[in-house]
Amino acid sequence: xxxxxxxxxxxxxxxxxxxxxxxxxxxxxxxxxxxxxxxxxxxxxxxxxxxxxxxxxxxxxxxxxxxxxxxxxxxxxxxxxxxxxxxxxxxxxxxxxxxxxxxxxxxxxxxxxxxxxxxxxxxxxxxxxxxxxxxxxxxxxxxxxxxxxxxxxxxxxxxxxxxxxxxxxxxxxxxxxxxxxxxxxxxxxxxxxxxxxxxxxxxxxxxxxxxxxxxxxxxxxxxxxxxxxxxxxxxxxxxxxxxxxxxxxxxxxxxxxxxxxxxxxxxxxxxxxxxxxxxxxxxxxxxxxxxxxxxxxxxxxxxxxxxxxxxxxxxxxxxxxxxxxxxxxxxxxxxxxxxxxxxxxxxxxxxxxxxxxxxxxxxxxxxxxxxxxxxxxxxxxxxxxxxxxxxxxxxxxxxxxxxxxxxxxxxxxxxxxxxxxxxxxxxxxxxxxxxxxxxxxxxxxxxxxxxxxxxxxxxxxxxxxxxxxxxxxxxxxxxxxxxxxxxxxxxxxxxxxxxxxxxxxxxxxxxxxxxxxxxxxxxxxxxxxxxxxxxxx
Amino acid sequence: xxxxxxxxxxxxxxxxxxxxxxxxxxxxxxxxxxxxxxxxxx
Numbered sequence: 001x002x003x004x005x006x007x008x009x010x011x012x013x014x015x016x017x018x019x020x021x022x023x024x025x026x027x028x029x030x031x032x033x034x035x036x037x038x039x040x041x042x043x044x045x046x047x048x049x050x051x052x053x054x055x056x057x058x059x060x061x062x063x064x065x066x067x068x069x070x071x072x073x074x075x076x077x078x079x080x081x082x083x084x085x086x087x088x089x090x091x092x093x094x095x096x097x098x099x100x101x102x103x104x105x106x107x108x109x110x111x112x113x114x115x116x117x118x119x120x121x122x123x124x125x126x127x128x129x130x131x132x133x134x135x136x137x138x139x140x141x142x143x144x145x146x147x148x149x150x151x152x153x154x155x156x157x158x159x160x161x162x163x164x165x166x167x168x169x170x171x172x173x174x175x176x177x178x179x180x181x182x183x184x185x186x187x188x189x190x191x192x193x194x195x196x197x198x199x200x201x202x203x204x205x206x207x208x209x210x211x212x213x214x215x216x217x218x219x220x221x222x223x224x225x226x227x228x229x230x231x232x233x234x235x236x237x238x239x240x241x242x243x244x245x246x247x248x249x250x251x252x253x254x255x256x257x258x259x260x261x262x263x264x265x266x267x268x269x270x271x272x273x274x275x276x277x278x279x280x281x282x283x284x285x286x287x288x289x290x291x292x293x294x295x296x297x298x299x300x301x302x303x304x305x306x307x308x309x310x311x312x313x314x315x316x317x318x319x320x321x322x323x324x325x326x327x328x329x330x331x332x333x334x335x336x337x338x339x340x341x342x343x344x345x346x347x348x349x350x351x352x353x354x355x356x357x358x359x360x361x362x363x364x365x366x367x368x369x370x371x372x373x374x375x376x377x378x379x380x381x382x383x384x385x386x387x388x389x390x391x392x393x394x395x396x397x398x399x400x401x402x403x404x405x406x407x408x409x410x411x412x413x414x415x416x417x418x419x420x421x422x423x424x425x426x427x428x429x430x431x432x433x434x435x436x437x438x439x440x441x442x443x444x445x446x447x448x449x450x451x452x453x454x455x456x457x458x459x460x461x462x463x464x465x466x467x468x469x470x471x472x473x474x475x476x477x478x479x480x481x482x483x484x485x486x487x488x489x490x491x492x493x494x495x496x497x498x499x500x501x502x503x504x505x506x507x508x509x510x511x512x513x514x515x516x517x518x519x520x521x522x523x524x525x526x527x528x529x530x531x532x533x534x535x536x537x
Numbered sequence: 538x539x540x541x542x543x544x545x546x547x548x549x550x551x552x553x554x555x556x557x558x559x560x561x562x563x564x565x566x567x568x569x570x571x572x573x574x575x576x577x578x579x
Contacts, residue, residue: 109546112549112550112553112554112557113550113553113554113557116557175561175564178560179557179560179561179564180557182556182560183553183554183556183557183560184553186553186556187549187550187552187553187556188549188550188553190541191541213560213563213564213567214563214564214567215567216564217564217565217566217567217568217571218567218568218571220568220571221567221568221569221570221571221572221575222571224568224572225572225575236575236576244578247575247578251571251575524541525541525546
């Protein structure tokens, strides 16, 4: 198929050349695949740095008492682990996958705004250098939790303004990347690729991008007000000056809850690509999936105070936020049942992407159920700030978002590289990850229900056994992740050549390109025949 | 047979640039709005 996309024609852009050589290719990159690759490598590096911090946390918690690190440093680790994993690993990984896949899936030659794309990426290394730099300044890095609640966060050392500036930079990067995704999908679709027949990965990212554009500026506003409270004697959140610290929590979670869906909606998109391929059936209920994604995004804006039940609020507020939170389970249930219905009577095979997708389906649903438990006010009064919450959101984010990212990489890596990876090693990676992630996080439900608070370096002896089990799971999970970059490296170096369609039932415009695709994906754009073959229905 | 000419592509890119500016302004409005609303609360 490659010959269809290398036809020579001249126009105002410089699409007739290949990549630049050496460092210029990456620093001046405007190609969506190069930028996507950089995002993915960046996310992988952050995943391992954030993971190393998680190992420190779990090593300290291996047994009761203070073993390895100072309490202040322990709290820095929990804070930095969260900031790195959310803003440094998961979000850039999604943006990397969006960069790679969206132009190929909608039949565009590249993202609509390639230079903006370059800028969005290159902000990130500076942001995270600043953030990690806080570890080396007097007072250390932020230690009041990733939520940065005042007044605690205002008592931080020299790392405070650095962390705030880093958050501003990450936010700017996310907003610019999201704008690029929106305008690419809205303007660059090839004729014949309609909104209601483009891949669900594009749909989920389109909705995610709108969420990001609406909420990241609110986080920027909140941390800017923290900054002026700290340095310019304002009293937005300082009670001593007439400010309201609880208002910070409201503003933060107005960003923070949609952020949860920013982290998981692209995962829904990927799972909706993978399950039909390996079930050899079209996705059940495409339209319902689109509307469910939009409904989840809408609801995410009206549930924020369920993070703050213990702060105290009127009964009407408690009822509203409980019920609106529970409503989210309806569109989410639509998705889970549609994925299950897609598999029903399908000819299922269990290649590595499907294994990760199936694990996602089971384990994300467990995270969803514990979320429902947390939505109930009287129950939340018991669970709040315990390890039950830690177990809940890690089930959503690790076997949820992270497994979906891995599923996506295993699904599209042969397309990107033109090489097939070792299924044997990838299966090992899956089974080790799936077993250890449960050993790691499931006991944390028990710890939370028994009353163990989160964000503490020491604990009572009755929590010792399950903490030890959880830590063993953490070490196993951490070590097994080393397989992931090795499998990718080995695939690129010595993988067997992949075919154009890679999987026997793969369906979509990206699979109509050669493996690896040409440097400028759809240049010239896909013909109507190719589009008719590649669109959803 | 191609379905989109280079001229059409340039036109779409120009439209994308205009949309991007609007979305950027929306983001700016949310940023300023969050601070203004907090100030109005006092």
